[in-house]
Amino acid sequence: xxxxxxxxxxxxxxxxxxxxxxxxxxxxxxxxxxxxxxxxxxxxxxxxxxxxxxxxxxxxxxxxxxxxxxxxxxxxxxxxxxxxxxxxxxxxxxxxxxxxxxxxxxxxxxxxxx
Amino acid sequence: xxxxxxxxxxxxxxxxxxxxxxxxxxxxxxxxxxxxxxxxxxxxxxxxxxxxxxxxxxxxxxxxxxxxxxxxxxxxxxxxxxxxxxxxxxxxxxxxxxxxxxxxxxxxxxxx
Numbered sequence: 319x320x321x322x323x324x325x326x327x328x329x330x331x332x333x334x335x336x337x338x339x340x341x342x343x344x345x346x347x348x349x350x351x352x353x354x355x356x357x358x359x360x361x362x363x364x365x366x367x368x369x370x371x372x373x374x375x376x377x378x379x380x381x382x383x384x385x386x387x388x389x390x391x392x393x394x395x396x397x398x399x400x401x402x403x404x405x406x407x408x409x410x411x412x413x414x415x416x417x418x419x420x421x422x423x424x425x426x427x428x429x430x431x432x
Numbered sequence: 433x434x435x436x437x438x439x440x441x442x443x444x445x446x447x448x449x450x451x452x453x454x455x456x457x458x459x460x461x462x463x464x465x466x467x468x469x470x471x472x473x474x475x476x477x478x479x480x481x482x483x484x485x486x487x488x489x490x491x492x493x494x495x496x497x498x499x500x501x502x503x504x505x506x507x508x509x510x511x512x513x514x515x516x517x518x519x520x521x522x523x524x525x526x527x528x529x530x531x532x533x534x535x536x537x538x539x540x541x542x543x544x
Binding site for chain 1: 467473474475480488523525527533535536537538
């Protein structure tokens with residue numbers, strides 16, 4: 319069965335610094351991959367998704383993620399952190415044809431230091 | 433159009449009581465999910481409905497938890513004999529198969 323692992327339950331970066339949130343997946347067939355964001359006291363919303371087209375995926379708010387099959391990774395990056403990026407980020411994986419269920423990682427809380 | 437809605441938004445109950453949480457998915461979405469989000473615990477998968485297939489109940493933590501989806505639309509999550517450890521935010525999401533999941537605002541359950 320597919321699974322997803324997010325390294326680091328908490329990540330702190332300085333405002334203006336690079337944001338890197340790590341996600342590794344496990345799947346025996348090509349997966350679909352997602353990043354969701356949950357701002358404080360709000361629901362989850364989709365940041366970006368990979369569905370077997372371009373390996374570099376651009377999302378909202380300047381975030382992007384690169385699908386690397388050889389590393390089974392889908393890390394989320396942003397060149398310059400902003401205070402408004404403070405939130406919890408969830409990586410998720412699904413596999414077409416395998417009941418289509420979407421599995422979430424445990425989340426990484428991003429803290430932005432002034 | 434309308435998004436996923438959940439009711440009630442907040443529910444406070446006494447230990448041992450039963451509660452019902454409701455989810456109205458986006459019209460036409462075939463897949464519906466229930467998750468539980470506890471402080472510091474991330475998203476815990478509970479149950480998944482896909483069309484007319486038998487639901488995937490593998491995430492339900494105990495037999496006190498059950499869910500149904502009537503007519504392929506509205507879903508109700510029922511927790512019987514609630515315990516304090518059931519206190520959490522219960523999230524519902526719907527999607528068109530592998531496409532983006534759309535989340536509701538959640539129901540915050542507090543068991544006293």
